[in-house]
Amino acid sequence: MDYIEKIYQRFKNTFGQEPLMVCSPGRVNLIGEHTDYNHGFVLPAAIDKYIYLAIQKRDDEEIHLLANDLDDQYSTSLSTLEASGKLWPDYLLGVAQQFLKEQHQLRGFNAVFGGDIPQGAGMSSSAALECATAFGLNHLFSLDQTRLQMALLAQAAENEFVGVQCGLMDQFASLFGKAQHLIQLDCDNYNYKYVPFPDENIQILLLDTRVKHSLASSAYNQRREQCETGVAMVSRHHQQVNSLRDANEEMLLQHVKPFDELIYRRCSFVVAENDRLIKGCEDLEKGDFAAFGKKMYQTHLGLSKDYEVSCAELDLLVELASAEPAIFGARMMGGGFGGCTINLIKADQTAEIISRMSAAYQDAFGKAPKAYVAKIGQGTHIVDLKKK
Numbered sequence: 001m002d003y004i005e006k007i008y009q010r011f012k013n014t015f016g017q018e019p020l021m022v023c024s025p026g027r028v029n030l031i032g033e034h035t036d037y038n039h040g041f042v043l044p045a046a047i048d049k050y051i052y053l054a055i056q057k058r059d060d061e062e063i064h065l066l067a068n069d070l071d072d073q074y075s076t077s078l079s080t081l082e083a084s085g086k087l088w089p090d091y092l093l094g095v096a097q098q099f100l101k102e103q104h105q106l107r108g109f110n111a112v113f114g115g116d117i118p119q120g121a122g123m124s125s126s127a128a129l130e131c132a133t134a135f136g137l138n139h140l141f142s143l144d145q146t147r148l149q150m151a152l153l154a155q156a157a158e159n160e161f162v163g164v165q166c167g168l169m170d171q172f173a174s175l176f177g178k179a180q181h182l183i184q185l186d187c188d189n190y191n192y193k194y195v196p197f198p199d200e201n202i203q204i205l206l207l208d209t210r211v212k213h214s215l216a217s218s219a220y221n222q223r224r225e226q227c228e229t230g231v232a233m234v235s236r237h238h239q240q241v242n243s244l245r246d247a248n249e250e251m252l253l254q255h256v257k258p259f260d261e262l263i264y265r266r267c268s269f270v271v272a273e274n275d276r277l278i279k280g281c282e283d284l285e286k287g288d289f290a291a292f293g294k295k296m297y298q299t300h301l302g303l304s305k306d307y308e309v310s311c312a313e314l315d316l317l318v319e320l321a322s323a324e325p326a327i328f329g330a331r332m333m334g335g336g337f338g339g340c341t342i343n344l345i346k347a348d349q350t351a352e353i354i355s356r357m358s359a360a361y362q363d364a365f366g367k368a369p370k371a372y373v374a375k376i377g378q379g380t381h382i383v384d385l386k387k388k
Helices: 003-015 088-101 125-140 147-162 169-176 216-235 249-255 261-285 289-305 312-322 347-365
Strands: 020-029 044-057 062-067 072-077 109-115 181-186 192-196 202-212 327-333 338-346 370-374
Touching (some): 003 020, 003 044, 003 062, 003 109, 020 169, 044 125, 044 169, 044 370, 072 088, 088 109, 088 147, 109 125, 125 147, 125 169, 169 181, 192 261, 202 312, 202 327, 202 347, 216 261, 261 289, 289 312, 289 327, 312 327, 338 347, 347 370
Antiparallel strands (some): 020 044, 181 192, 202 338, 202 370
16 A cells, blocks of 8 residues: 555545545755745756645534644644644644635535655655645635645745745745656746756755754844845845846945945855856756756855855765766755755666765764655646546
8 A cells, every 4th residue: 555545544544534635745946045035036846755635624614634644633623723832733724724814715624644755854845735735625615726826825824824934935846846847936926937857867866964053044034134235235226126136246246245245245146046047947958967967066155155054064965976977966955054965866876876975974974864866746736546
């Protein structure tokens, strides 16, 4: 029995109903880091690791939730939606609350979920759960929401109910993912296009440093403020500049660098990263993984030296990757100060490279990184187990 069937059976055994089965993927971001809150571009993709949600409506106002992997239950009602104190139910309850805030008609529902998205590795299992819930409720109650509306609703649930001020990228990637394609997403206006990523011979290797330095959240907020400061310095002279998306290197050299070197370095990275992403998509259109991989290394160098959100563990993994001819490119992924590196790797050499890099990392830091191999997957969808 595969994982989705286990969730299906757990639901039937618990609630005695025939559930709707929803699969919602985790995500990676190939290039475009710290560009989202600067109204720039990102290049995420859904991966073949999923949250599986079994869900069905009730005849009353009650909500009954079961987290299969935690073997934990939680119950409440539509009229008393509030933070659970457990966190995991909040990703589902927050979505229900957003539908109600937008005046959609809901009833109570039963739900069981589990998944194979690694926890804490930066692949956005929380966004996948929110999107699965939004997709399931939208279908069950015929709410007629578009994928973009569901992504925005799931983001609002995380911002307002869970209390995490995330951007839209995670939810967008989960709902809009397409096999063998990346998504070039414009975070200023949510325009997007699919970029081909034929991955028959290429795998995405994520290496988890297994560290999370305490600097992460405070440094993230500080970087946002530094970018806003740079925008203010430029916009005094160029009123059309509302974000770093609108700025260029020449503006930074003229209006920021002479007055604040640190602010200049932060802003210069973001401007360069947006440019790298656009040119990297051109590389992929041509099937030039080597050129794209070089840009991933350039991104990491900028994140480490100019944006200063890397750490010794991440830097070592990228250095080790650069010595492997079968790795096209590598960089840290996510907010920084720990978490994963993302590596584009020739599929037939993945196992031996994981072994070599893990041994070197173990020698340096006394523990091996966790390795996850992924391919590009399909966005949030309903599964008919009868047709499987």
